[in-house]
Amino acid sequence: MARYLFRRILFLPLVLLVLLTASFFLMRAAPGDPFANERGRDPEIQKNLKAKYHLDKPLWVQYGIFLKNLLQGDLGLSTKYKDRTVNEIVAGHLPPSVLLGVIALLLALVVGVATGTVAAVRQNTVFDYSTMAVAMVGISAPTFVVGPLLVLVFAYYLHWFPITGWGSWHELILPAVTLALPFTARISRLMRTGMLEIIRQEFIKTARAKGLTETRIVLRHAIRGALLPVISYLGPATAEIMTGSLVVEKIFQVPGIGYEFVNSALNRDYSLVLGLVAVFGTLLVFMNLLVDIVYGLLDPRIRYE
Amino acid sequence: MSTSDPVKFVAGRSLWQDAFRRLLRNRMAVVGAIVTLLLACIAIFAEWVVPVDPTYQELHHRFGVPGQVHDTTPERLFLVEGERTSFPPLRYRGKGTRHFRFLVQQRIATGVHVHLSARSKKVRKIQLTRIDSLPESVERIEVRGDREVFRHGKGEEEVTVLDKEIVLGEKLDDVFLPLLSRASRGRQKLVLNQVVRAETNQTLTFDLESDQTVRGLRIDNQTVATYDLVGRLVQEVRRDGKPFQHRHLLGQDMHGRDLFSRLVFGARISFLIGVVATLVSLFIGVFYGAVAGWVGGRVDSFMMRVVDILYGIPYMFLVIILMTSFGRDVRVMFIALGAVQWLTMARIVRGQVLSLKEKEYIEAARASGGGGFWILTRHLIPNTLGVIAVYTTLTIPSVILQESFLSFLGLSPEWQGQPLESWGALTWNGIQALGTGQNWWLLVFPAMTLAITLFSMNFLGDGLRDAFDPQMKGRT
Amino acid sequence: MTPLLDVQNLSVTFDTDDGVVQAVSDLSFHLDEGEILGIVGESGSGKSVSCLAMMGLVPSPPGRVQGRCARFEGEDLLTLSARAIRKVRGDRISMIFQDPMTSLNPYLRVSSQLTEAMRTHRQVSRKDALDRAVELLDLVHIPDASRRIHDYPHQFSGGMRQRVMIAMALMLEPKILIADEPTTALDVTIQAQILDLLGEIRQRLGTSMILITHDLGVVAGVCDRVGVMYAGRFCEMGPTDLLFSDPSHPYTRGLLRSVPRIDRPSHATLSTIQGNPPNMTDPPAGCAFHPRCEEQFDRCLVERPEWMGDSGEGQKRVACWLEESEAEGSE
Numbered sequence A: 001m002a003r004y005l006f007r008r009i010l011f012l013p014l015v016l017l018v019l020l021t022a023s024f025f026l027m028r029a030a031p032g033d034p035f036a037n038e039r040g041r042d043p044e045i046q047k048n049l050k051a052k053y054h055l056d057k058p059l060w061v062q063y064g065i066f067l068k069n070l071l072q073g074d075l076g077l078s079t080k081y082k083d084r085t086v087n088e089i090v091a092g093h094l095p096p097s098v099l100l101g102v103i104a105l106l107l108a109l110v111v112g113v114a115t116g117t118v119a120a121v122r123q124n125t126v127f128d129y130s131t132m133a134v135a136m137v138g139i140s141a142p143t144f145v146v147g148p149l150l151v152l153v154f155a156y157y158l159h160w161f162p163i164t165g166w167g168s169w170h171e172l173i174l175p176a177v178t179l180a181l182p183f184t185a186r187i188s189r190l191m192r193t194g195m196l197e198i199i200r201q202e203f204i205k206t207a208r209a210k211g212l213t214e215t216r217i218v219l220r221h222a223i224r225g226a227l228l229p230v231i232s233y234l235g236p237a238t239a240e241i242m243t244g245s246l247v248v249e250k251i252f253q254v255p256g257i258g259y260e261f262v263n264s265a266l267n268r269d270y271s272l273v274l275g276l277v278a279v280f281g282t283l284l285v286f287m288n289l290l291v292d293i294v295y296g297l298l299d300p301r302i303r304y305e
Numbered sequence B: 001m002s003t004s005d006p007v008k009f010v011a012g013r014s015l016w017q018d019a020f021r022r023l024l025r026n027r028m029a030v031v032g033a034i035v036t037l038l039l040a041c042i043a044i045f046a047e048w049v050v051p052v053d054p055t056y057q058e059l060h061h062r063f064g065v066p067g068q069v070h071d072t073t074p075e076r077l078f079l080v081e082g083e084r085t086s087f088p089p090l091r092y093r094g095k096g097t098r099h100f101r102f103l104v105q106q107r108i109a110t111g112v113h114v115h116l117s118a119r120s121k122k123v124r125k126i127q128l129t130r131i132d133s134l135p136e137s138v139e140r141i142e143v144r145g146d147r148e149v150f151r152h153g154k155g156e157e158e159v160t161v162l163d164k165e166i167v168l169g170e171k172l173d174d175v176f177l178p179l180l181s182r183a184s185r186g187r188q189k190l191v192l193n194q195v196v197r198a199e200t201n202q203t204l205t206f207d208l209e210s211d212q213t214v215r216g217l218r219i220d221n222q223t224v225a226t227y228d229l230v231g232r233l234v235q236e237v238r239r240d241g242k243p244f245q246h247r248h249l250l251g252q253d254m255h256g257r258d259l260f261s262r263l264v265f266g267a268r269i270s271f272l273i274g275v276v277a278t279l280v281s282l283f284i285g286v287f288y289g290a291v292a293g294w295v296g297g298r299v300d301s302f303m304m305r306v307v308d309i310l311y312g313i314p315y316m317f318l319v320i321i322l323m324t325s326f327g328r329d330v331r332v333m334f335i336a337l338g339a340v341q342w343l344t345m346a347r348i349v350r351g352q353v354l355s356l357k358e359k360e361y362i363e364a365a366r367a368s369g370g371g372g373f374w375i376l377t378r379h380l381i382p383n384t385l386g387v388i389a390v391y392t393t394l395t396i397p398s399v400i401l402q403e404s405f406l407s408f409l410g411l412s413p414e415w416q417g418q419p420l421e422s423w424g425a426l427t428w429n430g431i432q433a434l435g436t437g438q439n440w441w442l443l444v445f446p447a448m449t450l451a452i453t454l455f456s457m458n459f460l461g462d463g464l465r466d467a468f469d470p471q472m473k474g475r476t
Numbered sequence C: 001m002t003p004l005l006d007v008q009n010l011s012v013t014f015d016t017d018d019g020v021v022q023a024v025s026d027l028s029f030h031l032d033e034g035e036i037l038g039i040v041g042e043s044g045s046g047k048s049v050s051c052l053a054m055m056g057l058v059p060s061p062p063g064r065v066q067g068r069c070a071r072f073e074g075e076d077l078l079t080l081s082a083r084a085i086r087k088v089r090g091d092r093i094s095m096i097f098q099d100p101m102t103s104l105n106p107y108l109r110v111s112s113q114l115t116e117a118m119r120t121h122r123q124v125s126r127k128d129a130l131d132r133a134v135e136l137l138d139l140v141h142i143p144d145a146s147r148r149i150h151d152y153p154h155q156f157s158g159g160m161r162q163r164v165m166i167a168m169a170l171m172l173e174p175k176i177l178i179a180d181e182p183t184t185a186l187d188v189t190i191q192a193q194i195l196d197l198l199g200e201i202r203q204r205l206g207t208s209m210i211l212i213t214h215d216l217g218v219v220a221g222v223c224d225r226v227g228v229m230y231a232g233r234f235c236e237m238g239p240t241d242l243l244f245s246d247p248s249h250p251y252t253r254g255l256l257r258s259v260p261r262i263d264r265p266s267h268a269t270l271s272t273i274q275g276n277p278p279n280m281t282d283p284p285a286g287c288a289f290h291p292r293c294e295e296q297f298d299r300c301l302v303e304r305p306e307w308m309g310d311s312g313e314g315q316k317r318v319a320c321w322l323e324e325s326e327a328e329g330s331e
């Protein structure tokens, strides 16, 4: 387990570094700079501004400064909102995003695992077919299709939920459901295939021969093995949830970092974009590490490697 | 990821037939294939499918409800004096001979200079011939050599009729086209009394240059359309001047544009990006995977390690950064989205190459002195083709999805400064125009179109994978 | 004396895409108290399915089980409700399977897999169950049982895992232990150890066993009685020594001839039975073995041989027309 985790701990920051480096150089490689659009500025001020953001230095030096500050937890000053640090902005916008993401993930896990398990146990029944059909819809229909349609039906016509907004729990439901839907669908499918595979194993026959009830066989003998693919999916799922949050926060006007990211990219707010990428990347790395640990705990063959 | 034993893809026809039969037995996959093909046809033949130009604004019919039928009356043709503008290129293409006729409204005119330029050498010649059917109010009285006398509301007029062939050379040709004036409701309308016959299968650009110039004209064998300065369609009328009727099957948007037509052209953009970006990813992935698999050893493990690292990256963030820093040119998008998708392809190709490398016939080819290239083209490529084809089909919908995602975020691709509005952009427009929910069609139709497309393509892709690669069944 | 288990006319079919598989047809046999019955036959002859059918473990669909009865301690296993037969399974009849590598759940500790049958069928505390499990691991000669019991299956070797399986099956002192090819997946020395262990257990606990195998050597070592199965039916059945010394059915003879024996010179060629096992969706008419039988005659092609011979103690029975003609001949 220790060796396995160690390998992952070496590996994951590498992902983060690649992400940050790529973002940094992509932003800088583009023609122009964030102040170019601000007309009527006199060259002196432009120069001072550039100096303040180190934009006058060679690219590698800028990169070094960026990494050094990042390691100290300093994400720099926003180039757009000049009086605010990126840390402040992140601190303000992170909680809604995290809340939304965690709720969506939990929702997806609970519903996905439950439906997938039942579908596998009742394979080739109406329940199985309808769950998998719905799951196919969930996978195929993108967040930005489902979200608006949910808003149309449940907010505009049925008035069950507010159209947009943030603050109270019932403003949370539609965005969380929208965000969770594709993951619920995928987890449900993964769970079903995993379960079917496990149920065909010899050790399930052994368990049956012991006279255990079907429920007990599923809950005790089958679910662990069947959960493993789901657990490993949670790593990529986190990345997808982050991507999904970009549109969900836009549709529902959630004041989160996803919404902020798109805006800052459009504004070419160098430090804010990089800061937000760093936040997303770090969250992702931690989530992956957590997934690895859980995986190791579930699979003794890895734990005792 | 372990892929199946490549032996299954060895060219043996029965295996392909087998796979095909398995595919046909999968009913959802067949439905998916039919819908996908239908959509592809619509995207390819968009011009023939749409009832009306998707950029045509009926400003007096904003937010038209689905199903309405509107007349377009030819009253609002207009032109401005003294400006030189060029027509947007003819959008409607076709092979063979086509007839174009100008309908120009202007104060006084004896003719216009038409600056004919073909953008391709494939346009061989343009022939100007006399017109046979005249507007009702005009009558041909007499033909005197190359001149004809017409009578119209204001009297008689003698016009030189061009009846000659202009062969387009390297140089662009200027032609003087005489115009026949026609009185009409206070203002004068002039009918360009010539039929321009162009033998072409390429885009033709007509520059109209005179002291009375329209802002833009598009003419085909049925319709005449005028454009404003920025190239937006202002009016479209039938050549014979009769009202032009449109049924707005799916309603109209905030500018009175026909939603159905916009969706049809959106299909073209979505499919185009899906296919081209997939090809880009195919190129990178096949190359990378083949090299890794073929060279093997340390290089291989290093290259695959790189792929592992890249797999962990949330790509859309990079794509968004790329699109915002380098502009939204559609070519940037092709590359950006292609670069996202190549990883899986690289892994698959590598796996195939790796296991094929061990196969006897490769050894045999080696032993008999076949070079690396020979082996590559004779054995590896044919043998990996099946898997590659399957995963290519699976990639297209995910690229379409990502493109729509970006469009939805406001990062629509652009071509020559014009936004290319795909289904994602239309969905976002739909949300913005939703009002209090009464303009539902603007959201529901684009969203459903997108969903149905992805739905069918995923079913098709799944079916293909199950048919060609049964061991992968249900893995994803 | 009524036998412990009395199976009469058991049939199992499977509905598959290629037709109905007649896996077991009209099978009758009995098992006495404290007896080890061997069932031999080539792959696909229906050995496993017939045992699974008695345990109510044939997956349905596609399987269908029919039969007169399978009487066990006053109950008919074939007509018991799902819930009732579950009470029998793992308690009074338990089963071990061929491949010890896959028959244990890799995600659960051996301790919990050992104790769960006990905790399901009896009201026993965790502690007591665990003690009992350690006791059984000792019985099956797992060294350092009290510590090893907390390990996961992958930490055991194949032979040890099969011992664990046996210990697991014995937790509740079942009346019958069905061992479905318990040694096939193991190497030869381990095989011998496991077989010795089974014999020892019978000695100590008096458990009746059905030992499924296609290895006649295994049968000779431990079984009291042997049934030879072919195409879902018994073709010969009787006390081990009698069957080995005087095989009547050509199939049994063929099987015996294909076994390497120490008492024969090693260079003597081993003969194999010609031909392939029958297609069970469309078994041959008459005697199912006739296409491969060297001694077949007209009657074998059309009429299925009856079960011939005495049903009495120590007698052999056989399903072959040769037997009848021999009997007639001697009369």
Ligand SMILES: Nc1ncnc2c1ncn2[C@@H]1O[C@H](COP(=O)(O)OP(=O)(O)OP(=O)(O)O)[C@@H](O)[C@H]1O
Binding pocket: C014, C015, C016, C021, C023, C041, C042, C043, C044, C045, C046, C047, C048, C049, C050, C059, C062, C063, C214, C280
């Ligand atoms: N679930 C099933 N579906 C369809 N056919 C089955 C199923 N289980 C068993 N069969 C068929 O039943 C027949 C008997 O199988 P069985 O497992 O009893 O053979 P066996 O004698 O135990 O062979 P082996 O020595 O290989 O274990 C075979 O022809 C097999 O194909």
Ligand SMILES: [Mg+2]
Binding pocket: C047, C048, C049, C180, C181
């Ligand atoms: Mg068996």
